[in-house]
Amino acid sequence: MDVEKRDIEEAEEMMMKMVADFLRKEVRDWDNEDKMKARFKALSGQRCDWEPLYLFWRDLIIKVARHLHIFILRPLHIKHLWFRQGGLSPLCLDRVLVEMYNAGDLLPVAHLLDPTTEGWRLPQILRKAALVMGLSRASTPLDGLTEDCYILAPLLKEKSLEVVKCFSENHWTPSCIITMKKFQEICGGSKEASAILSYLSECRKAKYFVVNKIDRIEGVKVCLDPGVVSSITSIDYNVLHLIWTVEKLEQQLDLIDQRYEKSKKSALASLKGRNKSAALRYAKELKLTSQSRDKCTNLLDRVEEVLGVIADAESSNKVSEAIQISTQALKDNQTSIEEVTLCLQDLDENIDSLKQVDKVLGSNLALAEIGDEDLEDEFTKLELEIESQPSQNLVKVGIDDSTGVAEVSAATNSLSNALSNLNLKEGAALESVTGYSVKTTNKNPVSKEANLEPA
Numbered sequence: 131m132d133v134e135k136r137d138i139e140e141a142e143e144m145m146m147k148m149v150a151d152f153l154r155k156e157v158r159d160w161d162n163e164d165k166m167k168a169r170f171k172a173l174s175g176q177r178c179d180w181e182p183l184y185l186f187w188r189d190l191i192i193k194v195a196r197h198l199h200i201f202i203l204r205p206l207h208i209k210h211l212w213f214r215q216g217g218l219s220p221l222c223l224d225r226v227l228v229e230m231y232n233a234g235d236l237l238p239v240a241h242l243l244d245p246t247t248e249g250w251r252l253p254q255i256l257r258k259a260a261l262v263m264g265l266s267r268a269s270t271p272l273d274g275l276t277e278d279c280y281i282l283a284p285l286l287k288e289k290s291l292e293v294v295k296c297f298s299e300n301h302w303t304p305s306c307i308i309t310m311k312k313f314q315e316i317c318g319g320s321k322e323a324s325a326i327l328s329y330l331s332e333c334r335k336a337k338y339f340v341v342n343k344i345d346r347i348e349g350v351k352v353c354l355d356p357g358v359v360s361s362i363t364s365i366d367y368n369v370l371h372l373i374w375t376v377e378k379l380e381q382q383l384d385l386i387d388q389r390y391e392k393s394k395k396s397a398l399a400s401l402k403g404r405n406k407s408a409a410l411r412y413a414k415e416l417k418l419t420s421q422s423r424d425k426c427t428n429l430l431d432r433v434e435e436v437l438g439v440i441a442d443a444e445s446s447n448k449v450s451e452a453i454q455i456s457t458q459a460l461k462d463n464q465t466s467i468e469e470v471t472l473c474l475q476d477l478d479e480n481i482d483s484l485k486q487v488d489k490v491l492g493s494n495l496a497l498a499e500i501g502d503e504d505l506e507d508e509f510t511k512l513e514l515e516i517e518s519q520p521s522q523n524l525v526k527v528g529i530d531d532s533t534g535v536a537e538v539s540a541a542t543n544s545l546s547n548a549l550s551n552l553n554l555k556e557g558a559a560l561e562s563v564t565g566y567s568v569k570t571t572n573k574n575p576v577s578k579e580a581n582l583e584p585a
Contacts, residue, residue: 310348
């Protein structure tokens with residue numbers, strides 16, 4: 131008892147430290163004494179007066195619970211561990227918890243429906259009828275909550291969605307079968323699993339069922355599609371039994387591996403101690419253990435192969451149903467297979483055309499970025515540069531003024547006409563103009579130094 135009590139105290143201290151660190155990060159002025167006095171006071175007066183303070187504490191309770199990864203809360207922990215500061219606890223927490231209960235944010239664990247019992251649907255129907263008729267539950271007295279544990283409804287929904295998402299990541303079928311033991315491991319405990327199973331069952335996303343053979347095998351069928359879970363079939367019972375067998379074989383393999391390692395260590399110790407008879411005995415145990423492991427592994431492979439065949443058959447059945455639905459839709463719309471084929475061919479041709487267009491646009495991207503105005507500006511700069519050259523450069527080259535002016539004017543006019551008629555959509559036009567300008571420059575070296583003013 132002392133050890134158990136000490137463990138509980140250590141867990142509570144760890145929880146208080148985690149909550150305190152989180153509160154300092156989440157609420158910047160948490161350690162401010164003036165703010166603390168305002169927040170720790172009791173809720174009094176009209177609702178409009180204390181509602182902002184209530185919303186603050188409600189949201190903070192939800193955030194702390196989400197940070198701790200829990201959705202089953204104990205009011206005693208909330209009042210005396212989570213928010214205790216300077217030896218004081220908030221006076222308003224009792225009223226905050228009551229208001230959360232009345233608003234449906236807190237649900238008593240004992241009031242959850244238990245899908246593992248027969249006839250659990252009847253209380254659900256009666257409760258829904260009471261809600262429709264306006265016969266909702268009476269408000270809890272302001273003295274406080276009487277139950278030991280409560281479910282935080284918003285986080286229960288979040289956790290349930292996380293569990294379904296986890297199943298979806300490991301299964302590609304519309305639904306999955308899982309043993310109750312595995313379901314509890316994924317949910318984080320038996321209490322958490324009961325609450326999540328109750329929620330999913332009320333939403334018609336999961337069904338609990340049992341296989342009564344040599345051993346009582348409990349399982350859950352979870353719907354992974356947006357719809358509701360389908361009815362339990364004979365195949366589901368067989369699949370559950372096979373999955374249970376796989377888990378038992380895996381446990382047996384773990385025990386065999388532990389036994390093998392233990393025998394191996396004992397054999398090595400005997401050899402070091404030169405105890406030959408003990409070493410031979412342990413060697414025989416190693417051989418028998420190895421043989422048992424091989425048999426267990428072969429059986430596990432066979433069972434997993436059967437499960438794979440069942441999953442493939444289920445997938446093929448879904449494909450067959452899709453084909454039947456498509457065929458019926460074609461009949462209803464009076465559409466022939468030939469029309470569908472032609473439509474698909476046209477679609478393929480359009481896709482090919484779009485790919486070719488994208489390829490051409492990508493190759494001509496650099497050209498497309500150059501505009502006519504840019505070329506005209508460059509040409510104007512070129513003309514000004516040529517006109518600004520001194521007239522004495524013409525004499526140095528030894529060419530007649532009139533001849534040089536005529537040749538340069540002709541080259542300039544030709545280049546101007548080529549650039550004016552340039553079409554950027556055709557890459558060949560740009561190449562021809564570039565080649566022409568190069569040739570003109572090579573033939574007439576005076577073009578860079580000649581004076582273009584009339585003689």
